[in-house]
Amino acid sequence: MKKYTSLLFLLIFPLTLSAQKTEKVCGEYTYYAPADKTLEQAKQIALERAKIQALADEFGTIVSQSNATLMQNENGKTDSHFFSLSNSEVKGEWLEDQGEPEYQINYEQGMLVIKCSVCGKARAITNKAVDFTALILRNGTEEKFASVDFRNGDDMFLFFQAPTDGYIAVYLVDQTPTAYCLLPYQSDGNGQQPVKHGEKYVFFSPKLAKDTKSLVDEYTLTCSGTIEHNQVYVIFSPNPFTKALDSQQNSSLPRQLSYEDFSKWLGKCRKRDEKMGMKRMDIEIKKN
Structure with missing residues (x-):
């Protein structure tokens, strides 16, 4: 029995060492929205910048001079166009939200002002995640059709290429917010979409499907209001993983x-x- 226990410990111990430490982080950001931003757009921008600020405060930035430097406009208000941090400049990455973000919405001299506070789990960037190329394509299957600006009735495709064999999943999150699984395809019972290194893929096109022609789902984007803002998440890992439980x-x-x-x-x-990488792309869908 002692030998069994020792063996079990040895099997578990390396797994424990390989798990990277995560931290709870919180941040806030006040966004002074220009006139061309809707309320939903402004809330989304404030949320993303609050997350970036939380990562910068906890893990620091790649360029020290950019550490949360904010410029001021002529009215003495923070000019959001000069926010100096981006996801590529902070040394941490956001893993998941904890609780709902909190918003304070006000108007100052006719300008929409949104203060967002958010908390979540994050970790330091280790550079172990595999880099890959992902482009959203509008009404065409070549890279020149890359776009994040859509109109009601436009078709959407996804260009993808990775340097290693692996697995990919794609989700679209709408404004409600609800997450829709675009890939693996609905009729694929494996719950995994393998890809080969160096291969160029165009997903959501039956004509260009490599091994899943009969399974391909095609997507046409629609807009029920004047304008909608969605996010497309492309997730890739050289290690097998199965899509989330959905219905x-x-x-x-x-x-x-x-x-x-x-x-x-x-x-x-x-x-x-740690080798799983994720790219999130914001897309805009207009009625006309």
Whole structure:
């Protein structure tokens, strides 16, 4: 029995060492929105910058001179156009939200002002995640059609290429927010989408499908209001992983799950797998 216990300890111990430490981080940011930004746009920008600020405060920045330097406009208000930090400049990465972000919405001299506070789990960047190329394509399957600006009725495709063999998943998060699984395809019972190193893929196109022609889902983006803002998450790892648990709620829509459940799933996957990379692209859909 003692030998069994010792062996079990030896098996678990390396796994414990490989798990990277995560930290709870919190940040806030006040965004002075220009006139061309809607309330939802302003809230999203404030949220993202609050997260970036939290990462910068906890882990620091790559360029020390850019450490949360803020410029002022002629009215003495923070000019959001001069916010100096970006996701590529901070030394940490956001894994998952903890609780709901809090917003304070005011108007000062006719200007929309949003203060956002947010907390989440994050970790220091180790540079172990595999880099890859992902482009959203509008109404065409070549790289020259790369765009994040769509109109009601436009078709969406995804260009993808990675330097190693691995697995990919793609999700779209709408404004409600709900997460929709775009890849693996709905009819694929494996829950995994393998890709080969160096291969160029165009997903959501039956014509260009390599091994899954009969499974391909095609996507046409629609806008129920004047304008909508969605996010597309492209997740890749050289290690096998299975998509999040989702369900079919509407036959005309992809399988879905709540944004909270999606965020928890993604956070857990990235904690376990330091080589998992994620790219989030914001897309805009206009009615006309």
